[in-house]
C-alpha cells in the first residue's frame with residue numbers, strides 16, 4: 001500500500017501531513033516519531049493525520065458538526081489536545097485538496113471543535129476557544145535564571161514567563177525545569193516573552209513532545225492573554241477586545257481576545273511538498 005504525504009508549515013512550525021479519510025493507516029507513536037525525525041524520516045515538529053471524524057473513535061461524536069478530524073501528534077509520537085499552527089495548515093490542506101472551499105469551516109480536534117475562516121488572501125483565522133488560568137503558581141528555570149510563570153490552558157498546558165532578554169532561555173536543547181513538582185502532571189509547553197512595543201511582544205517556545213520550535217499557535221494565544229492580564233487588560237472587564245502582535249522566530253501571529261473571552265488567531269499556512277512514503281520502508285518500521 002502506498003501512503004501519500006504532504007509537508008507544510010505555519011510560521012515555520014512544520015508538519016508531516018498524512019491524508020487518511022477512512023482512518024485506514026496504523027500510525028503508532030513509534031511510526032510518528034520516525035516520520036517526524038529530520039534524519040531518519042521526513043522531518044517535522046508534528047504530524048497531522050487527516051481523518052473523517054466519523055471514521056475516528058475519538059471524533060465520531062463531533063462528526064455531525066465537523067466532517068474532518070485533526071488527529072495531531074507531537075514529533076516524539078505523543079498525542080496533544082490541540083495545535084494552533086497545525087489547524088491552520090490542516091484547513092489549508094483541506095481547501096487545496098478540494099474537500100472544502102475558502103470561507104468558514106469547522107474542524108474537530110481533541111480540544112473540541114474549532115471554527116476556522118480561510119480568507120481569500122490566504123491568511124487563516126481560527127477561533128481557539130477561551131483561555132483557562134489554573135491557579136497554581138509555577139516557576140520556570142533555565143540554568144541560573146528562574147522566573148515566575150503564569151499558567152494558561154488553551155486546551156493544552158502553557159507556562160508563560162516574562163524575561164529581560166530571549167537569550168536568557170539559552171539553547172533550549174532540553175526542557176526548562178518547572179516547579180513545584182507535579183504542577184504540570186502531563187508536561188507543559190514553556191513560553192519566554194519580551195516586550196517589543198505597545199501590544200507587541202516576541203517569544204520563544206519549548207514545546208512539550210517536540211523541543212524548541214520556531215512557532216507555536218496555542219503558545220502565542222497563551223502569551224497574548226498572559227500579557228494582556230499583566231498589562232491590566234481583560235476584555236470581559238473593559239468591554240473592548242484586545243489584540244496583540246506576537247513575533248516568533250518563524251514569523252508573526254496576530255491574536256485577539258474578544259469580550260466574550262473567545263481568542264482568535266490569524267496567520268499563514270503553507271504546503272511545501274507532496275509525495276509518497278516508501279511502502280517498503282514504512283512496513284519495515286514495525287511500529
Ligand SMILES: N[C@@H](CCC[C@H](N)C(=O)O)C(=O)O
Pocket residue numbers: 013046074079080081082083084085086156157189207208209210213215216217218219
Ligand atoms: N505547535 C502547536 C502545539 C502542539 C502541541 C504541544 N506541543 C503540546 O504538547 O501541547 C501549536 O501551534 O499550538
